[in-house]
Amino acid sequence: MYIGEILTHDDYQLTVEDTIGYALDRMNELHVHQLPVINQTELLGVIHEEDLLSAHNDNQSLSSLFVSLRFVYLFEDQHIFDALQYTSVHQLDLVPVLDKDKMYVGVVTLSELSKAINVTLGNDNSGAIIVLEVGKNDVAFSHVAHIVESENMRILNMSLRNIEESTKTEITIKVDKQNISALIASFWRFDYTVKATFNDGNQHSDIKDRYDILMNYLNL
Structure with missing residues (x-):
C-alpha cells in the first residue's frame, strides 16, 4: 500500500502568516505536536510544539520562527512501511506528503498509518498466529509456505525478526x-520449534493448547 492511498487532505497545514497562538490552538484541536507550514503548495517545513511554546509572544507570526522549521517529508508513491519507519525515527505524529513535483498534497497521520498497517498485516482478518524459532541460516519461507498450504491453509502475513545476541530468528505467521x-x-x-501460538477466539491458555497438541502428536 502506498502513502498516497491514505493521505489526509483536511486542514492540517499552517502558513507563515498564522500566529504562534493559532498554531498552538490547532495542534491542541488536532491532538498533534507538529504541523506543516506551507506557502500555497510549497512545503516550507514542519513546526514543533516545543518551538512554539518557547516563543515569548503568541501574537507573533510563524515567520518569526522560520529557522525552527524542520524539513521532513515523504513522497506519495512511497510505501507505508517507509512512513512507519520515518515517524518512528523522527518521532512525528504526522508527516507532510509531496507529489513527484515536490508540491504539498497533504499529510499522513499516525492514525491512518496504523489502520493501513493493520490491513497490510492481515490483522483485520480472523485467524491464528504461530511463532517459529529457527537458526538464522535455516530460514526458508518457501518451505514454511509449503507446510501451511499442505494443511489447506492460507498465509495472511509472514514476518521475520532476528533475535538479538542469538543465532536464532523468529518467523511469525498468521x-x-x-x-x-x-x-x-x-x-x-x-x-521446527513452535515458540508460541495465538489462536483468535480461543479462551484456553496457550500452554494447555500446546500440551494437548503434543499429546495428540505423540499418539499418532
Whole structure:
C-alpha cells in the first residue's frame, strides 16, 4: 500500500502568516505536536510544539520562527512501511506528503498509518498466529509456505525478526484458520520449534493448547 492511498487532505497545514497562538490552538484541536507550514503548495517545513511554546509572544507570526522549521517529508508513491519507519525515527505524529513535483498534497497521520498497517498485516482478518524459532541460516519461507498450504491453509502475513545476541530468528505467521492443531504437528514433524501460538477466539491458555497438541502428536 502506498502513502498516497491514505493521505489526509483536511486542514492540517499552517502558513507563515498564522500566529504562534493559532498554531498552538490547532495542534491542541488536532491532538498533534507538529504541523506543516506551507506557502500555497510549497512545503516550507514542519513546526514543533516545543518551538512554539518557547516563543515569548503568541501574537507573533510563524515567520518569526522560520529557522525552527524542520524539513521532513515523504513522497506519495512511497510505501507505508517507509512512513512507519520515518515517524518512528523522527518521532512525528504526522508527516507532510509531496507529489513527484515536490508540491504539498497533504499529510499522513499516525492514525491512518496504523489502520493501513493493520490491513497490510492481515490483522483485520480472523485467524491464528504461530511463532517459529529457527537458526538464522535455516530460514526458508518457501518451505514454511509449503507446510501451511499442505494443511489447506492460507498465509495472511509472514514476518521475520532476528533475535538479538542469538543465532536464532523468529518467523511469525498468521494463517486464515483458527484450528491449527494439525499445522503445529506438521511443523514439529519437520523439526521446527513452535515458540508460541495465538489462536483468535480461543479462551484456553496457550500452554494447555500446546500440551494437548503434543499429546495428540505423540499418539499418532
